[in-house]
Amino acid sequence: MLRRFPISQSVRLLSSSRIAFQQAKTGSEKVIxxxxxxxxxxxxxxxxxxxxxxxxxxxxxxWLWSVLDEDAQLKMLQKDPLKLRRKQxxxxxxxxxxxxxxLSEI
Structure with missing residues (x-):
């Protein structure tokens, strides 16, 4: 069953998640x-x-806090060229x- 949040609460949750991700990306603070x-x-x-x-x-x-960080994931893939090639x-x-x-639908 889906739980519905009021719009103000869902916006607050999204904005706090976005702020936490941006702080993690800049490395200024520890991710929360x-x-x-x-x-x-x-x-x-x-x-x-x-x-x-x-x-x-x-x-x-x-490692959980770096899953959404594209730069960290790229560094991990560059350490293992086989995984990088598989992803490509x-x-x-x-x-x-x-x-x-x-093209088949045309």
Missing amino acids: SSCPAGTVLNLQIKKSGKEPVALEDHEYPE LRTSNRQKIKQNNF
Whole structure:
């Protein structure tokens, strides 16, 4: 079941997430999560499982905070040329498939 937030609250959540991401990108401050510790995340997958709850920021692994940073991901890929090449092949294959699908509709 989707939980609907009032517009003012959802805008506040988005703006705080954007600010946290920009601060992480500039490296001026340590990244903070947009969910305070103890917040129910509404990500329950199994019927018998419990709802996951947000943890303190220091309880998450360090790599999690650099997942959305494109520069950090590029540095990681440059360390392993095989992964970089696989990613390049995947993107080029997707582009070819999209182009072929578009041309087949004409």
